[in-house]
Amino acid sequence: MNEHLQTLTEIRSLMERSSKFLSLSGLSGISAGVVAMIGSAVVYMRLRTDWLAVLSYDRLGKYGIGGYREANQFLWQTAVVVLITALAFGTFFTVRKARQQGQRVWNQASRRLLWALAVPLVTGGIFCLALLHYRVLFLEVPATLIFYGLALLNGSKYTVRDVEYLGYSEIALGLLALFLTGYNLLFWTVGFGVLHILYGTAMYWKYDRNIARKTGIDPTS
Numbered sequence: 286m287n288e289h290l291q292t293l294t295e296i297r298s299l300m301e302r303s304s305k306f307l308s309l310s311g312l313s314g315i316s317a318g319v320v321a322m323i324g325s326a327v328v329y330m331r332l333r334t335d336w337l338a339v340l341s342y343d344r345l346g347k348y349g350i351g352g353y354r355e356a357n358q359f360l361w362q363t364a365v366v367v368l369i370t371a372l373a374f375g376t377f378f379t380v381r382k383a384r385q386q387g388q389r390v391w392n393q394a395s396r397r398l399l400w401a402l403a404v405p406l407v408t409g410g411i412f413c414l415a416l417l418h419y420r421v422l423f424l425e426v427p428a429t430l431i432f433y434g435l436a437l438l439n440g441s442k443y444t445v446r447d448v449e450y451l452g453y454s455e456i457a458l459g460l461l462a463l464f465l466t467g468y469n470l471l472f473w474t475v476g477f478g479v480l481h482i483l484y485g486t487a488m489y490w491k492y493d494r495n496i497a498r499k500t501g502i503d504p505t506s
Contacts, residue, residue: 308383308390309444311493314451314485316374322478324367325470331359357417367477382493398443405436426469430459430476445492451484 383390409432416424434455441449455476462472 308379308386308388308395309448309488310375310378310382311485311487311489311491312378313375314481314488316378316485317371318478318481318483318485320367320371320374321481322474324363325474325478328360328363328470331363357422394443398440401440401443402436405432405439408432409436423466423469424463426473427459427462427466430455430462430472433476434459445488447484447488447491451480454480 380390409428412432413425413428416422416428434452434457437448437452437455439452441452458472458476458480462468465472
């Protein structure tokens with residue numbers, strides 16, 4: 286009986302590996318969260334605003350860096366730098382974990398995952414560009430959180446289920462931010478900073494340490 290159960294467990298594991306991308310590293314989430322918090326601190330210091338200020342068209346011109354256009358450009362440049370840096374760290378840790386598991390990073394499961402993430406993210410990006418075009422800046426933060434959460438929820442079908450919980454958290458935070466627009470920077474910091482660090486830490490203790498026990502390789506090295 287035990288042999289049959291073990292065989293079924295192994296078959297299930299093989300099917301899961303072929304249909305899901307299981308090489309996401311907890312360190313990727315932690316590094317993304319740290320980078321996001323650094324970006325938030327840069328915005329806080331550069332715009333000389335406070336954590337509870339409404340980032341609106343009228344107020345950005347008062348922050349002493351040349352008015353709305355320059356402030357808007359600075360915000361987008363910071364966001365792009367944060368995104369590229371977070372993706373670089375995420376790619377590095379994910380590739381390293383896949384190699385430790387003896388798996389390929391680019392396979393059918395990872396392609397499905399990327400496509401599932403890309404559709405909501407690209408849609409959200411275009412939506413946010415429209416908000417900028419019409420100068421509705423106070424909705425940018427809720428929109429980024431909601432669309433990012435939808436992307437995670439959509440992609441969770443092709444990876445570990447923990448991503449689904451992070452997606453629900455991001456969506457809930459974004460919906461709350463719609464009604465509390467005076468807390469823009471704080472919501473952004475919690476959503477992309479704190480939640481990523483908590484999620485990454487949970488992922489690390491749940492999955493990465495198990496790999497270390499099985500392979501004898503420290504996932505942080």
